[in-house]
Amino acid sequence: xxxxxxxAARDRSFRDQGVTFSHAGEEWLFPLxxxxxxxxxxxxxxxxxxVAQRVxxxxxxxxxxxxxxxxxRDGVVPRSLLTSSETFCRPAHGIxxxxxxxxxxxxxxxxxxxxxAFRVLEDNLRxxxxxxxxxxxxxxxxxxxxxxxxxxxxxxxxxxxxxxLDALRRCAPAGAHDPVVVLLTPGVHxxxxxxxxxxxxxxxxxxxxxxxxxxxxxxxxxRSLGGRKRVDVVYRRVNDEFLDPVHFRPDSVVxxxxxxxxxxxxxxxxxxxxxxxxxxxxxxxxxxxxxxGYYLGEKPVxxxxxxxxxxxxxxxxxxxxxxxxxxxxxxxxxxGAGIVIGPHASDEDLxxxxxxxxxxxxxxxxxxxVLLSTAPSYVDDRLVPRHIDxxxxxxxxxxxxxxxxxxxxxxxxxxxxxxxxxxxxxxxKDTWVLTxxxxxxxxxxxxxxxxxxxxxTVPDLGxxxxxxxQ
Numbered sequence: 001x002x003x004x005x006x007x008a009a010r011d012r013s014f015r016d017q018g019v020t021f022s023h024a025g026e027e028w029l030f031p032l033x034x035x036x037x038x039x040x041x042x043x044x045x046x047x048x049x050x051v052a053q054r055v056x057x058x059x060x061x062x063x064x065x066x067x068x069x070x071x072x073r074d075g076v077v078p079r080s081l082l083t084s085s086e087t088f089c090r091p092a093h094g095i096x097x098x099x100x101x102x103x104x105x106x107x108x109x110x111x112x113x114x115x116x117a118f119r120v121l122e123d124n125l126r127x128x129x130x131x132x133x134x135x136x137x138x139x140x141x142x143x144x145x146x147x148x149x150x151x152x153x154x155x156x157x158x159x160x161x162x163x164x165l166d167a168l169r170r171c172a173p174a175g176a177h178d179p180v181v182v183l184l185t186p187g188v189h190x191x192x193x194x195x196x197x198x199x200x201x202x203x204x205x206x207x208x209x210x211x212x213x214x215x216x217x218x219x220x221x222x223r224s225l226g227g228r229k230r231v232d233v234v235y236r237r238v239n240d241e242f243l244d245p246v247h248f249r250p251d252s253v254v255x256x257x258x259x260x261x262x263x264x265x266x267x268x269x270x271x272x273x274x275x276x277x278x279x280x281x282x283x284x285x286x287x288x289x290x291x292x293g294y295y296l297g298e299k300p301v302x303x304x305x306x307x308x309x310x311x312x313x314x315x316x317x318x319x320x321x322x323x324x325x326x327x328x329x330x331x332x333x334x335x336g337a338g339i340v341i342g343p344h345a346s347d348e349d350l351x352x353x354x355x356x357x358x359x360x361x362x363x364x365x366x367x368x369x370v371l372l373s374t375a376p377s378y379v380d381d382r383l384v385p386r387h388i389d390x391x392x393x394x395x396x397x398x399x400x401x402x403x404x405x406x407x408x409x410x411x412x413x414x415x416x417x418x419x420x421x422x423x424x425x426x427x428x429k430d431t432w433v434l435t436x437x438x439x440x441x442x443x444x445x446x447x448x449x450x451x452x453x454x455x456x457t458v459p460d461l462g463x464x465x466x467x468x469x470q
Contacts, residue, residue, distance in 0.1 A: 003034055003378055006144045010034065013140045031427030032137050034144070034378045037388065037409045038152075044405065044433045047118060047392055050302030051108045052401040053292060055394050058125060058279045060295035062102045066093050066275060076294045077287050080311075084362050085284075086332055087126075087277025089240055091247040095264045095273070099171040099398030102273035104235075105131075105164060107408075110302065110390045112373035119305050119370065121389060123280040123288070126272060127237050130391055130408040131160050132195035135202070137430040138406075155405035155433040160393070161202035163404060164235075167397035171269050172232045179232040182206045182222060184213070186238050186254040196237050210238070215258030218265040233269045234259070240274050282331040282365045283309060306368040310361040319366045320357065323350050326366045328357065343369060375429070377411055387412040388429065406431040 014029045039047075064071050065082055066089075072079045082088045107128030109121040138157045141148075165181065172179035185196040187209055200207035212223050213231065221228040236243060242252040244260040262268045278284060286307040289300045308326075310316045319326060323342050330338040340353045357364045372387035379386065392407035409429040 004381055006034060007378065009144050010140055013143060014136075017136065031413060032140060033386075033411050033413070033427055033429045034141075035376050035383070036141065036148075036430040036432045037375055037390075038432045038434060039406075041433065041435050044155075046301065047110070047390075048403040050118070050120075050300070051106075051392050051394050051403045053296065053298060053301050054108060054120065054123065054288065055103055055106050055396060055401045057288065057292040057295050058106075058123065059101070059103050059396065061284075061291050062273070062276060062279050063100060064295075065278060066095065071291070071294060074294070076290055077284075080362075081281075081283060081287070082278065084311075085278050085281050087240070087275075087281055089275030089277070091244075091260055092273065092275035095260075096266070097171070097263070097273050098173045098266065098269050101167075101171045101271075101396050101398045102276055103279075103394075103396055104167055104171060104271035104273075106394045106396070107391045108394065110392065111305070111370055113305075113370055116373070118302055118390075120285075120288075120302050121305055121370075122282060122285060124391070125276040125280040127239065128391075128393065129192050129195055129237075131164070131393055131404075132198040133428055134393070134404075134406060134408050134431070135160050136198070137428060141430045152432065153435045155435050157404070157406050160404055161199055163395050163402060164199070165203040165205070167395040167402075168233045168235055168269070168271055170397040170399075171271065173266055173269060176232040180222075180230060181233040181235060182208045182213075182231050184208055184210070184234050184236040184238055184256075186242070190237070192237065199235075205235075210252075210254045210256050213256040213259070215256065215262050218258070218262045218267055220256070220259060220262045220268040231268060233271060235271045240277060243270075243274060277332070282307075282329055282333075283311075283362070286365060305370050308366040310357055310364050310366060316357065316361055320354060323354060325369065327369055328353050329365050329367065331363055331365060341369070372412070375409075375411070377413065377429075379413055384415070386415075387417070390431065405433040 010032055011029060014032070061071065069082075071077055072082070103125050105128055107124040107130060109124065110118045111121050113119050134157050168181050169179045181203070182205055183196055183200040183203075185193060185207060187193070190196070197207055206222065208222060214221055214223070220231045220234070222231050238254055241248045243255045244257060245252045245255055246257045247260050248255070259268065259270065260274060263270050263274070285304065286309055289304060292298055292300050308315050308319050310319060324345070326342045328340040328342065333339065340349055342350065345353075372389060374385035375388050376383050377386040388409055388411045390407055390409050392403055394401050394403045409431045411427050411429055413427045
């Protein structure tokens with residue numbers, strides 16, 4: 001079977017399973033490149049260490065800024081970092097979530113620099129997406145290339161939903177002996193609705209919308225055919241501004257009035273917590289190396305990309321003098337929106353971003369151009385190099401930060417572009433983290449998994465097939 005036939009089999013599988021994303025009002029099959037990305041076990045260990053370190057530091061930062069703000073008092077970050085951030089959530093101040101966890105799920109975007117070393121490009125701590133595509137990519141690759149999994153020791157990814165559910169249940173309010181977990185979605189018209197439905201199904205929890213929930217005496221309930229049912233944990237895929245019309249946008253119809261008060265009373269866990277956006281603000285990103293030293297007393301395992309704070313007049317003047325060499329990013333942007341890549345930008349684009357930076361310097365950062373590493377990709381019936389990045393996912397249950405093996409490798413399928421987002425023509429690869437041991441010892445905590453959790457303690461070997469593989 002050649003690659004063209006396997007590509008057709010991939011597309012049929014994705015179409016049958018509904019593995020799609022929404023863009024411009026249309027449903028598109030999620031692009032999966034047939035050539036997997038391989039990461040050696042030793043290299044992955046460093047990624048695990050660096051991502052977990054970063055999540056721990058940012059968790060401590062969030063607890064601090066929504067509490068005593070000692071990081072400001074000690075001069076590690078300026079108070080203006082918080083007061084000028086549009087994502088700093090004042091209604092969340094003083095809320096102490098169960099287990100002290102605000103970052104239940106994190107997606108940390110990594111790139112390789114010119115020397116081949118991993119660097120952190122940005123942090124995603126609000127509603128990071130992509131887990132469903134990791135699992136579906138692997139399932140489809142196992143069908144399309146069953147023989148390859150017999151030749152390689154590949155760490156499994158089927159346990160992703162189970163590990164996330166386990167972390168959510170462990171962070172339930174005190175006294176919830178059999179926690180009820182729900183996934184809150186904005187609805188079928190959200191671009192990531194496939195992932196919402198996929199994760200709810202895999203975790204065995206209810207998929208709800210705001211109209212399905214209500215609060216009474218600071219307790220959250222779900223409407224059901226059998227009457228109301230108390231909810232202990234909400235894995236929300238609704239942005240802060242729409243989460244609670246009492247505290248945020250009063251015109252929101254996708255959130256639940258009073259849910260933040262219920263969280264403040266300690267009666268429900270919101271995952272991820274409201275207000276996490278201040279920690280993945282791209283200006284905060286520039287301070288993360290200092291935050292790691294301040295909270296953990298360690299040096300960063302994974303360095304940042306060289307970043308410049310444009311609210312400093314001297315730095316801004318220097319950067320404005322070489323815009324054609326830098327990458328300009330809005331601090332609250334996502335999905336690649338608003339990014340201006342200086343070496344690839346027109347004179348008109350550079351002039352426009354110059355005016356915007358001068359008018360509102362706090363809203364932008366500048367970074368040195370990092371030429372993303374490339375990997376072979378199957379495009380238009382041929383193998384060509386395409387730029388890639390990597391989004392490992394980490395789950396935090398209050399006791400341990402687990403970095404899930406593999407993560408989402410995103411690939412810029414369009415020739416010459418560095419934008420890997422699917423909404424702008426990007427796709428993904430199945431990420432194979434290799435292991436030298438075919439039989440890994442299960443974690444001791446695995447026995448505490450709920451019944452819905454998917455066990456995956458040995459490398460993927462593909463579907464069972466007693467017939468010889470071609």
